[in-house]
Amino acid sequence: MTDHPIPAGSDLEIDTLAALQDKEPPKEPRSQWKDVWDQFKHHKGALFGGGFLIFITLAVLLGPYIWTLDPQKLDIRNKDMRPIYTALWDSTAKVGWGNPLGTDNLGRDMLANLIAGGRASMAVGWAAMVLALVIGTLVGVVSGYFKKADFWLMRFTDLVLSLPILPLLLVAVTLFREPLRANFGPEGGMFILIVSVIGLTSWMQTARIVRGDILALKEREFILAARSIGTTSGAIIRRHLLPNVVSPIMVSATLGLATAIITESALSFLGVGFPSDFPTWGKLLADSVQRMEQYPERVILPGILISLTVLGVNYLGDGLRDALDPRIRGR
Amino acid sequence: MLTFTIRRLILSIPTLLFISLVIFLLLQLAPGDPMAQVPLTVPPEVKEKMREALGLGQPIHIQYLKWIIQFFWIEPQVLVDHWFGTSFAEGKQRVISWQTRSPVMDIVVQRIPQTLWVVGLSYVVGILIALPIGIYSAYRQYSVFDQTGTFITMIGFSIPPFFTGPLLIVLFSVQLGWLPSIYDTTHVVTDWESFKVQFMQMVMPVMVLALQTTAQLSRYMRSSMLDNLGQDYVRTARAKGLKEGVVVMVHVLRNSMIPVITVIALGVPAIFGGAIITENVFKVNGIGQLLLTALFANDIPMVMTLTFIFAILIVLFNLIADVLYGVLDPRIRYD
Numbered sequence: 001m002t003d004h005p006i007p008a009g010s011d012l013e014i015d016t017l018a019a020l021q022d023k024e025p026p027k028e029p030r031s032q033w034k035d036v037w038d039q040f041k042h043h044k045g046a047l048f049g050g051g052f053l054i055f056i057t058l059a060v061l062l063g064p065y066i067w068t069l070d071p072q073k074l075d076i077r078n079k080d081m082r083p084i085y086t087a088l089w090d091s092t093a094k095v096g097w098g099n100p101l102g103t104d105n106l107g108r109d110m111l112a113n114l115i116a117g118g119r120a121s122m123a124v125g126w127a128a129m130v131l132a133l134v135i136g137t138l139v140g141v142v143s144g145y146f147k148k149a150d151f152w153l154m155r156f157t158d159l160v161l162s163l164p165i166l167p168l169l170l171v172a173v174t175l176f177r178e179p180l181r182a183n184f185g186p187e188g189g190m191f192i193l194i195v196s197v198i199g200l201t202s203w204m205q206t207a208r209i210v211r212g213d214i215l216a217l218k219e220r221e222f223i224l225a226a227r228s229i230g231t232t233s234g235a236i237i238r239r240h241l242l243p244n245v246v247s248p249i250m251v252s253a254t255l256g257l258a259t260a261i262i263t264e265s266a267l268s269f270l271g272v273g274f275p276s277d278f279p280t281w282g283k284l285l286a287d288s289v290q291r292m293e294q295y296p297e298r299v300i301l302p303g304i305l306i307s308l309t310v311l312g313v314n315y316l317g318d319g320l321r322d323a324l325d326p327r328i329r330g331r
Numbered sequence: 332m333l334t335f336t337i338r339r340l341i342l343s344i345p346t347l348l349f350i351s352l353v354i355f356l357l358l359q360l361a362p363g364d365p366m367a368q369v370p371l372t373v374p375p376e377v378k379e380k381m382r383e384a385l386g387l388g389q390p391i392h393i394q395y396l397k398w399i400i401q402f403f404w405i406e407p408q409v410l411v412d413h414w415f416g417t418s419f420a421e422g423k424q425r426v427i428s429w430q431t432r433s434p435v436m437d438i439v440v441q442r443i444p445q446t447l448w449v450v451g452l453s454y455v456v457g458i459l460i461a462l463p464i465g466i467y468s469a470y471r472q473y474s475v476f477d478q479t480g481t482f483i484t485m486i487g488f489s490i491p492p493f494f495t496g497p498l499l500i501v502l503f504s505v506q507l508g509w510l511p512s513i514y515d516t517t518h519v520v521t522d523w524e525s526f527k528v529q530f531m532q533m534v535m536p537v538m539v540l541a542l543q544t545t546a547q548l549s550r551y552m553r554s555s556m557l558d559n560l561g562q563d564y565v566r567t568a569r570a571k572g573l574k575e576g577v578v579v580m581v582h583v584l585r586n587s588m589i590p591v592i593t594v595i596a597l598g599v600p601a602i603f604g605g606a607i608i609t610e611n612v613f614k615v616n617g618i619g620q621l622l623l624t625a626l627f628a629n630d631i632p633m634v635m636t637l638t639f640i641f642a643i644l645i646v647l648f649n650l651i652a653d654v655l656y657g658v659l660d661p662r663i664r665y666d
Contacts, residue, residue, distance in 0.1 A: 164638055164641030171357060172357060296501050303490075
């Protein structure tokens with residue numbers, strides 16, 4: 001227990017006090033985040049999900065530097081190439097190492113398109129998720145902390161929750177496409193539009209969860225103590241409340257990322273997403289549905305990427321929820 | 332309970348008014364011009380008259396008020412006339428579609444059965460699959476069945492319907508040739524043969540939608556069963572010698588169903604929304620597909636009415652869920 005040699009002839013009383021003579025703690029102090037990581041490690045699905053998310057993020061970020069083919073380059077001689085693996089069962093298939101995942105009907109390289117599409121999908125997903133989190137946290141904290149704002153903000157949240165989201169998204173995107181395109185260019189305008197409509201329609205769950213936690217937290221003694229030494233409301237929220245609601249926010253962040261990616265793909269699939277020369281996974285999938293009998297891989301590859309990313313994010317959220325909950329942790 | 336229901340009903344009126352205002356303003360702010368398709372040779376004063384004929388000459392608040400009156404006062408009258416053969420709505424202005432110049436509600440009524448068949452059936456199928464899976468995986472927690480079940484529901488959660496749809500079409504329509512890929516809404520069931528055709532064409536859209544329902548519901552069912560299986564009353568029931576089947580299927584299941592039923596009620600509007608994509612994939616001409624075509628054709632009255640119908644569904648089923656929760660669980664008292 002201790003490095004000190006126990007003096008000879010020590011009786012029982014000194015022995016019980018031995019622990020008190022430790023110069024330093026016998027074990028390294030454990031931080032909260034180390035505990036969280038220890039619990040998180042046990043969730044195999046979450047590890048896999050997190051790993052896949054990191055992998056796909058790196059792949060779409062660094063991909064264009066490794067696979068330098070321009071996704072928009074038309075190569076009409078090499079159109080309709082099949083992926084390289086089709087050669088395994090079909091020796092007559094038109095394959096080539098120049099385009100390992102094949103090309104589309106205009107000869108654009110599929111791998112380069114998937115990387116570019118992944119960039120767009122992930123960018124939309126992350127941006128919309130961050131926007132939704134910021135709004136949700138803001139509404140949640142304000143309505144949880146300030147009693148006067150609570151009633152009206154929560155009624156407003158309830159009202160927004162009862163809006164029909166998908167129809168409204170469709171309406172908003174089709175109707176505001178033109179002016180935003182005129183102001184910010186075809187890609188920039190669509191990006192702003194899609195991110196803001198998804199963000200503005202998915203903050204409600206976060207707001208409710210954060211509000212509930214803040215309501216419980218602000219009655220605790222440490223908040224009373226902070227207030228008694230004259231801490232301002234802003235400082236209480238920043239220093240004491242926000243760090244304590246990080247875990248529910250992180251869990252809803254993962255769910256938000258998953259829904260944002262799916263919603264963007266759904267909008268692209270319904271034909272109201274990005275312009276056709278700007279690939280996203282949903283767009284690639286939607287464009288190839290017409291010819292999926294001859295070229296099923298053009299539907300399956302982006303579809304698998306969307307599904308695996310969302311699956312990974314969902315598993316990550318599951319693991320985070322377990323790891324961040326101190327009641328479950330350590331079991 | 333009755334007072335609670337009445338209060339919620341009254342509260343839902345301002346909610347619906349707010350939603351209708353949001354939808355209306357959104358459509359008003361939109362830059363689309365219904366006159367854009369009119370040839371340039373039409374003189375401006377004629378164009379102005381056409382505009383007024385569409386009800387566009389009035390200020391915004393008058394337009395909103397008129398729409399409210401048309402939707403909440405005249406359309407129900409038309410319905411009453413249709414049912415009882417009266418003539419309340421005779422000669423009154425209804426909500427007119429800009430695409431077809433016919434009343435919006437008539438088209439909606441034509442389209443709703445297709446949506447209801449596919450969506451309703453898929454929901455029932457989804458529930459019927461989800462409940463047993465949820466019950467069994469909770470009863471054998473952490474067993475192989477539970478682990479696979481959790482994994483499959485996670486996949487069902489994550490694979491979007493616009494991917495499963497084409498995937499099933501490639502597999503069953505193209506490769507195997509078992510099922511038709513396009514839903515034929517003109518098909519009439521008269522005998523066994525035509526019923527088989529109808530059944531075949533419904534299998535895929537129903538299963539795609541049901542997968543989403545199953546994934547969500549079985550997770551709820553499982554966690555609700557787990558909450559109840561550890562309760563004292565379960566031990567009591569076992570201790571007094573009840574059979575295991577009775578304990579699980581009667582005592583535990585009945586208590587676990589309370590939250591699940593509200594989730595089922597809350598999920599109905601969402602599945603109508605999700606049907607927009609599925610209808611698009613399988614070419615079902617239901618109200619989701621109607622909404623899409625109306626959007627692309629800039630048919631604002633149609634879009635407005637359909638979006639509002641979705642909103643009414645959400646508000647209605649939220650209300651039903653709240654009331655059901657109070658009715659089923661005697662511990663819940665609203666006052």
